[in-house]
Amino acid sequence: MPTSAEIAFTTENARSSMVTLTDAAGAPVDGAMRSDGSSWIPNAQLKYSTRYTAKVAAIGADGKETAKTVTFTTMDRPGGFASVSSQLGDDRVYGVGMPVVVNFGRDVHQDHRANVEKRLFVASEPVQEGVWHWFNGHEVHYRPREYWKAGTKLSIRLATGGLPFGGGSYGAADVTVRASIGDKFVMTIDNATKTMSVTRNDQVVKTMPVSLGKPSAPSSSGNMIVMVKNEWEWFDSSSYGVPVDSTDGYRTRVSWPQRLTWGGQYIHAAPWSVGDQGRRNVSHGCTNISMGNADWLWHQxxxxxxxxxxxTERGLDWGDGWTDWNRSWEEYVKGSALPRPANPTGPSAGPSGAPSDGSAQTGPVRLAAVLAAPRRTW
Known part of the structure; x- marks a missing residue:
């Protein structure tokens, strides 16, 4: 049995039910029901090569208990592990457009993605609807329907320790993150006016002239996210196949860069183009602003x-950066490996921490087979 095992069961005529799980030494294992009531999940990965006993007790309308137990032994420690990581860090504050970015050290096989997605939990306070989207086999993102609300608290559990990824590969460990969302801070850049409008919580706080990509290297139009910030970087055209000593080559130390695409588009200080900013486009695709404006913006x-x-003359390529907001919600949900629930109530179907309760009915309690295995959805 994988160490990502869950306890699944069904009841009839039960007023309430409860799951207990103990290891071979009798030590209890903490866990909680999924919010949809489909199974009970341990709060942490189970141990390898360990015998466990699960008991499910159901209480009927008459107060009588019906119980079933099952024992199982988890598998030996496998040889093929895949790392699991998130771009979000503990106790960090992020912008309202921040997707939950999860990277796997090996590709998750197509027929395992639904099962993996069911083990990726995002809880938000306040509750906001969201969905996972697979960009490829080794990267999956989560975003809400609309931008996160300012001040949102995020609790993330990637319950992937011991979870089969396919091809003999298993998740190396669980990953947990607690983070939060700051003010709604949005930058809107208009090529027609060659200006950037900066808003905080929907109020304009600053406008500034910009110079975008020249006709031979236009900037991308679309919805992007600040992915990386540094106080300075070396910009070197040779990294994009353009020799430094060529007519269009360069190697320049750039101040206050903020990365928007993997292809190399940034917002950054460009004191050499101040005379062009607000008038004409002269950059290699980046958004040029003055040193003073770049300093101010970077610190906000x-x-x-x-x-x-x-x-601009070109659109943003899908996947060139965190492009999650460059598709409509209807298109974005198509990237999930799971069917959408008819009435989603929260960001993801994570453990609720509450017992499984049902309406009291007449008749004897029936408790179906107890399963100790990852539940796969097709």
Missing amino acids: TRIGDPVIVKG
């Missing part, structure tokens, strides 16, 4: 803040 933004660029 967070990773995850949205950047919206409008009216």
Whole structure:
């Protein structure tokens, strides 16, 4: 049995039910029901090569208990592990557009993605609807329907320790993260006016002139996210196949860079183009602003803040950065490996911490077979 085992059961005519799980030494294992009531999940990965006993007790309308127990032994420690990591860190504050980015050290096989997705839990306070989207076999993102509400608290559990990924690969460990969302801080860049409008909580706080990509290297239009911030970086055209000593080559130390795409588009200070900012586009695709504006902006933004660029000659390529907001909600949900619930009540179907309660009915309690295995959804 994988160490990602869950306890699944069904009842009839039960007023309430309860699951207890103990290891070979009789030590209790903490856990909780999924919010949809489909199974009970341990709060942490089970141990390898260990015998467990699960008991499910159901109480009927007459107060009488019906119980079933099952014992199982978890598998030996496997040889093929895949790392699991998140771009979010504990006690960090992010922008309202921040997706939950999860990376796997090996590709999750197509026929295992639904089962893996069911073990990725995001809880938000206040509750906001959201969904997972697979960009490829080794990267899956989670975003809410709308931007996160300012001040949201996030609790994330990637319950992947011992979970089969396919091809003899298993998740190396569980990952937990607690983070929060800051103010709604949005930058909107308009090529028609060559200006950036900066808003905080929907109020304009600053406007500034910009210079975007010249016709031979246009900036991308679309919905982007600040992914990386550094006080300075070396920008080197040779990393994109353009020799430094060529007509269009360069190697420049750039101040206050904020990365928007993996292809190399940034917002950054460009004192050499101040005379062009607000008038014409002369960059290699980045958003050029003055040294003073770049300094101010860099000290206001967070990773995850949205950047919206409008009216340039090219659109944003899907996957060139955290492009989660560049598709409608209807299109985004198609990237999930799971069917959408008819009435979603929260970010994901995570453990609720509450017992499984049902309406009291007449008749004897029936308790169906107890299963100790990951539940696969197809």
